[in-house]
Amino acid sequence: MRILIIEDEARLASFVRQGLSQAGHVADVADNGATGLEMAAATPYDAILLDLMLPGQNGFEVLRNLREFGLRAPVIILSALSGTEHVIRGLDAGAVDYLRKPFEFDELLARLRAVQRTAGAAAEAPVLRLADLELDLVHRRVSRAGQVLSLTNREFALLELLRQAGRVVTKTRMAEKVWDVDFDMGSNVIEVHLSQLRRKIDRAFPTLPPLLETVVGHGYRLRDPAQV
Structure with a gap:
């Protein structure tokens, strides 16, 4: 929040x-x-x-x-x-x-x-789902394919934002929602956190379709493999 x-x-x-x-x-x-x-x-x-x-x-x-x-x-x-x-x-x-x-x-x-x-x-269920990825908002727990993942607070917040948005999310929007008002947009902090998040939810599951997608020139989104 x-x-x-x-x-x-x-x-x-x-x-x-x-x-x-x-x-x-x-x-x-x-x-x-x-x-x-x-x-x-x-x-x-x-x-x-x-x-x-x-x-x-x-x-x-x-x-x-x-x-x-x-x-x-x-x-x-x-x-x-x-x-x-x-x-x-x-x-x-x-x-x-x-x-x-x-x-x-x-x-x-x-x-x-x-x-x-x-x-x-009022908006969505306390558990957000995308394919085999689950975010439990109440207990702040994430799992993929039944395996519980260890995410930092920032990584969880980014993943929650991406899932709730349901569309491409810009770096500016991420900075507004997940970082402080004095966040330096010139730094690569967001990219570093997204790289770590991709490693945990995608690269750790090489046999499963990737979920986190970079939309060049626009931002990032979670992609539902069933809709490809």
Whole structure:
């Protein structure tokens, strides 16, 4: 998942971002509501973590503006305001969940998984399939021909993006969804990760048809052998 953290407490924002990265997510940080709105409008985030006590416009105002701008990313409020009235107000304003500070990071991850399952149920099954390749989005497990593969978090995210897209995915799109906003498009990091991914899902199975295809001048896609 690509997640936006709108939080003005620098230490907490850094802690959450680092934890999300270690869990295989990509996280960006905005330290005020106005910047958060700009980032949310520019990037299609899978979820937004929103503090309420922000400088300038508060979290309730940010949430209202998100909805008025037509930005539908699910919002989880993270706030030290623990009164029931704040929870009700936040949920009524359009947030999908409310987590009181201080919180256990594992609980935050669990709530993000719930958001992902809800989004997956609306779009596709939690297990994505292509030929004999399977991606279990809930348990973050990949297998081909019944053999479980060992993928890094980035490799899994790239494979998930390619499978869900169902078409050619450009390097720019990969950078937006799998890397940070300050990703250097001049580097060969994406090619290196795709090469490793190809080695694991294709070259490791020489008797099976390859799935990862390079479309020269455009990007990459997963090819269904049955449709060739």
